[in-house]
Amino acid sequence: MAIVGLGLIGGSLARALTRAGYPVVGVDRPAVRRRARAARAVARTVARPEEAARSADVLVLAAPPSVNLRLLRRVARRARSGLVVTDVGSVKAPIVREADRLGLAFVGGHPMAGNEGSGFRASEAGVFRGRSWILCPGRRGAGRALAAVRRLARAAGARPVRMDAAEHDRVVAFLSHVPQLVSWALLDAARADPLAVRRLTVAGPGFAGMTRLAASPPGLWREILAENRRETDRALAGFLRALRRRR
């Protein structure tokens, strides 16, 4: 197993697979590689994704979405025959389309897990336990490739759920992308009110629960929301209709 990007999800996956007995090869910049080795989250690290692609059975792309798309192209040129590629990004149609164009044995993946942290420091082996791990096989990703990525998801403690990439992108707009926007907006609105902002410390567990996601990394989320703009807009319209009906 090779994992490119040892952030919150990639780092957590490295820890979970290492704990499950897999020899994990990690790829990231030097400081993160050192941290991952020190934490024994990986068996070894390499500097370049191409290097990992030459020896791994399964290569997991766990960088931000735009970087994953570039990695896909770099890896495609060097992939050994039989390499299975998957990712852990929040939007599936664009990357599955690109992998198909490149002729890779690709299974888009999206573990419905995580926390509001980011980076290797926030990673934990247990975040996938009992969670759904959505799998969207590309044209060459059914059969053997899908079976391999299913095993990987199960080894991390998750429950694989097969879905069409377009369906995934529509569903997560409701279950993840609009909730993210709403969490930010709740905190923004309270901060913009001259009275509420002075009283934020009185907020109870309800507000804390509704604004936990607002701590998620904004740069990564800008990419996700831009990539899934059409579905996010559709889900946002549905949310606004529902809100008017509740008022």
Add this chain to the structure above:
Amino acid sequence: MAIVGLGLIGGSLARALTRAGYPVVGVDRPAVRRRARAARAVARTVARPEEAARSADVLVLAAPPSVNLRLLRRVARRARSGLVVTDVGSVKAPIVREADRLGLAFVGGHPMAGNEGSGFRASEAGVFRGRSWILCPGRRGAGRALAAVRRLARAAGARPVRMDAAEHDRVVAFLSHVPQLVSWALLDAARADPLAVRRLTVAGPGFAGMTRLAASPPGLWREILAENRRETDRALAGFLRALRRRR
């Protein structure tokens, strides 16, 4: 101490004050009185609020908002001199105004605590621990009355925070009332989408956190939102502006 209404908040307060060594008198309908006695959440129970008002030092109104307003009038006619009255409702200006009109020594109270449950069965002694308990004294509620209700909040493990009733109602619109509407609307929208509704089970911890409040009792919340309509509308407008800016 007498508590009228042994639901989630009243029942939790009865448990917390009993644990802190106060002799608590509970008032509710017979089945709830029996349950509270069986749980040793109260020292004794009485059937009528007037009875509790005749002997208590502090009377806590912990029924839904509209019932609290009626109770205030009933209690005012029978209150022994020196009785301090407080409540635990989510909107403060209307009840403080009514208590002032009735000439009661009243301190409006709002513990920023709870969970999405309801009724005595959902009550727990620990819900107030470390939470803010907002106190809005009426015209006759400063001084001795405020000190008594502060002691009560502290005995339950909370941190008393004094606030003007109008400021309270504005602030909680941002910190509680709009989040409640938003939590419902997120769940409504997902349920209204033909694809998302079939895939609700894949939702991760983010969606669960954002829709936890949607399990709160709708009848009680209709009352709260109607009572604080002006401030909720203002906060909702702020939220929608913030949402547009994030999109």
